Amino acid sequence: RLPYAAYVLLRFQQRPDKAREWLGELLETQSIDSSVPKEVGPLGRPGVRLNVAFTYTGLVALGLDRTTLQTFPLAFADGLGRRWTEPKTPDHRSRILGDVGASAPREWEWGYEGDSGDGQAGQRPNSAVDALLLVFAADAAALKVEVTRWIREAESCGATAPGTATTLYAEFPADLSAPVKEPFGFVDGLSQPVLKGAIGKLREKHKVTQPEIHELEDGEILLGHRDGHRQVSLSPTLHPLCDRNGRLPPSKDDSERRDLGYNGTYLVFRQLAQAVDLFKANCETASKGVDIPVDRFKALLVGRWQEGSPLIKCPIAHDAALASAPAANDFDYHDDPHGERCPVGAHIRRANPRDSLGENAEQSWRVANRHRIMRRGRPYNDEGREGLHFICLNADIERQFEFLQQNWINNETFGGLAGEDDPIMGPRQGKVPAATMTLPPPAENRVARRASGLSRFVAVKGGAYFFLPSLAALGYMAGTAEVPARTPPWQPSPAKLGKGDWVRFFLLTRFTFLLAAALVAVPLALFVGGAWMSAIAGPMFVVGEWWEMLVVTALASLAAAVALITYRLVQLYANVRFGVLTPGPPALTWSRMFLWQTMSWPIVGVMFWLSANDAARPGSRLWRELLWFGLAVLAGYVVSFGVLFTAAAARDRSVRPDNPEEAVLVPPSKLLDWLRRKPSAVVQIAG
Numbered sequence: 186r187l188p189y190a191a192y193v194l195l196r197f198q199q200r201p202d203k204a205r206e207w208l209g210e211l212l213e214t215q216s217i218d219s220s221v222p223k224e225v226g227p228l229g230r231p232g233v234r235l236n237v238a239f240t241y242t243g244l245v246a247l248g249l250d251r252t253t254l255q256t257f258p259l260a261f262a263d264g265l266g267r268r269w270t271e272p273k274t275p276d277h278r279s280r281i282l283g284d285v286g287a288s289a290p291r292e293w294e295w296g297y298e299g300d301s302g303d304g305q306a307g308q309r310p311n312s313a314v315d316a317l318l319l320v321f322a323a324d325a326a327a328l329k330v331e332v333t334r335w336i337r338e339a340e341s342c343g344a345t346a347p348g349t350a351t352t353l354y355a356e357f358p359a360d361l362s363a364p365v366k367e368p369f370g371f372v373d374g375l376s377q378p379v380l381k382g383a384i385g386k387l388r389e390k391h392k393v394t395q396p397e398i399h400e401l402e403d404g405e406i407l408l409g410h411r412d413g414h415r416q417v418s419l420s421p422t423l424h425p426l427c428d429r430n431g432r433l434p435p436s437k438d439d440s441e442r443r444d445l446g447y448n449g450t451y452l453v454f455r456q457l458a459q460a461v462d463l464f465k466a467n468c469e470t471a472s473k474g475v476d477i478p479v480d481r482f483k484a485l486l487v488g489r490w491q492e493g494s495p496l497i498k499c500p501i502a503h504d505a506a507l508a509s510a511p512a513a514n515d516f517d518y519h520d521d522p523h524g525e526r527c528p529v530g531a532h533i534r535r536a537n538p539r540d541s542l543g544e545n546a547e548q549s550w551r552v553a554n555r556h557r558i559m560r561r562g563r564p565y566n567d568e569g570r571e572g573l574h575f576i577c578l579n580a581d582i583e584r585q586f587e588f589l590q591q592n593w594i595n596n597e598t599f600g601g602l603a604g605e606d607d608p609i610m611g612p613r614q615g616k617v618p619a620a621t622m623t624l625p626p627p628a629e630n631r632v633a634r635r636a637s638g639l640s641r642f643v644a645v646k647g648g649a650y651f652f653l654p655s656l657a658a659l660g661y662m663a664g665t666a667e668v669p670a671r672t673p674p675w676q677p678s679p680a681k682l683g684k685g686d687w688v689r690f691f692l693l694t695r696f697t698f699l700l701a702a703a704l705v706a707v708p709l710a711l712f713v714g715g716a717w718m719s720a721i722a723g724p725m726f727v728v729g730e731w732w733e734m735l736v737v738t739a740l741a742s743l744a745a746a747v748a749l750i751t752y753r754l755v756q757l758y759a760n761v762r763f764g765v766l767t768p769g770p771p772a773l774t775w776s777r778m779f780l781w782q783t784m785s786w787p788i789v790g791v792m793f794w795l796s797a798n799d800a801a802r803p804g805s806r807l808w809r810e811l812l813w814f815g816l817a818v819l820a821g822y823v824v825s826f827g828v829l830f831t832a833a834a835a836r837d838r839s840v841r842p843d844n845p846e847e848a849v850l851v852p853p854s855k856l857l858d859w860l861r862r863k864p865s866a867v868v869q870i871a872g
Contacts, residue, residue: 187234
């Protein structure tokens with residue numbers, strides 16, 4: 186655990202080589218290497234962990250080409266702090282996020298991408314950022330040393346101008362053993378999703394912190410992986426000529442391009458100022474108006490008691506047994522559709538509706554989990570100004586963070602309510618100038634109560650969308666030598682076939698098995714069926730000329746190869762589309778291609794023997810016909826593998842970026858691949 190945190194906001198000068206130099210220094214010192222235990226730290230700096238993320242303008246400053254930049258999503262390219270076209274009319278993104286009034290981008294302390302002047306006429310100067318350096322440490326001294334070091338490094342190499350870096354420090358914890366509380370006094374970070382790819386490791390170490398209902402597919406957070414719809418999450422790509430050192434894996438959507446985003450994600454960072462005194466005063470006044478104790482009134486606004494236990498399980502008083510995960514997060518709202526225990530408009534119910542989005546609880550869970558984010562919050566206290574550094578990770582900014590903010594947090598009609606937004610985070614815009622909230626009815630009359638006059642308690646003071654790259658992508662962007670991997674690249678293991686998957690698998694492979702049966706079973710039936718079967722079917726397996734034997738052999742061999750390739754296609758489809766592991770080895774190699782040729786032996790052998798005997802006329806020798814037809818059989822296999830060899834050289838499509846040798850549809854041809862990469866050698870051979 187690294188409780189001390191700082192966030193360094195950097196603005197690059199228009200010198201891509203210097204920005205890459207600074208990034209290269211970060212990589213060379215192993216400051217961003219997750220394989221190094223935090224107790225050891227990068228290059229002997231124990232208890233330190235760093236990471237770096239870039240805005241769209243930061244990627245431009247690093248020198249990424251235009252075609253690569255165009256593969257990033259529009260929301261990321263737009264950013265959070267763009268200047269409004271009309272000063273009094275919020276633009277699209279500010280409106281859906283509730284960044285209006287005191288939270289308008291022109292009022293931000295950092296992240297505003299508007300004016301480039303000196304801030305005259307009531308406008309703040311341009312305070313946009315290009316990079317975010319996240320620094321975490323085990324103690325305050327080590328944290329400040331790291332922050333100072335990397336700011337000086339950026340200034341000394343010319344990546345940033347002197348004095349332009351801004352450092353945001355999280356509040357240093359007074360008690361490291363106590364749970365983290367945000368400024369309003371509530372335990373923070375209890376409801377978090379867990380990636381399924383990490384579940385196995387967590388369970389092995391008995392560190393499961395969340396119930397199974399909060400397990401997400403890896404692609405909901407990580408780019409280039411399967412999401413909740415079993416589709417590969419969209420990832421930025423680049424032309425292979427840009428990646429001459431081959432650091433990046435092929436894209437799963439287009440193997441002709443390289444996947445810049447694989448194992449990366451998008452990071453949303455917002456500095457939220459919290460009006461603590463105003464919150465306390467509002468709660469005391471409003472709680473008296475509805476005759477509810479102030480502690481319970483605060484719990485009704487959030488959906489949890491300040492110590493962490495959920496109202497849905499303990500609506501009357503805090504229960505210490507439910508104050509920490511997984512117990513604090515093991516609940517749903519299906520038995521409380523009208524909010525009699527936990528109000529429908531409570532903050533945690535809006536942020537994650539769980540199973541309350543419809544009558545079908547299972548379907549509601551699936552829908553809600555498609556909009557989950559992996560959230561972290563670090564409270565800060567800057568000379569009495571308190572707030573929270575809000576950080577979240579998601580693979581799709583629009584579908585996850587922005588959808589959650591617009592349709593759940595800020596929605597005035599969420600869950601059938603009217604004229605209410607989030608009591609904690611709501612911007613109080615539109616029809617909600619002063620918030621009201623529907624509260625559970627008292628026991629004596631069962632009439633719902635409404636608290637009114639709630640002020641706006643949270644204002645945005647800065648924010649930006651960042652791209653958080655993988656270590657391989659950072660190496661590419663820095664233009665450094667390839668970073669040596671201390672551990673193999675992590676890949677989620679596919680699940681085993683279930684009963685439904687077995688049925689689907691056999692239906693998909695029916696062509697393979699039917700083709701194999703035609704090649705193997707029919708010729709063998711000649712020997713099993715006896716003389717009558719030979720008399721009826723025998724003429725079907727006789728050819729009169731050796732060249733006909735060549736053609737039949739080549740077709741039978743290609744049919745066996747098609748059966749293998751078809752089976753391989755089903756394997757890949759099951760793995761990529763459904764995430765299941767099908768029977769059989771995953772690698773498609775030439776040795777296995779030769780092995781599958783045994784399926785063609787029965788039909789080729791029967792035709793070879795019957796045709797040679799039929800061609801042997803009276804007075805001629807049988808061995809001579811066997812020799813001619815045998816040579817035709819060998820020539821047929823040579824023709825078949827010549828076709829396959831040419832296909833392998835012409836098109837080598839990979840579907841798994843980390844292991845192309847085990848994922849091609851036709852085995853790779855190393856010889857012709859070398860010839861393709863060495864056109865001069867082709868000229869020499871031709872000459």
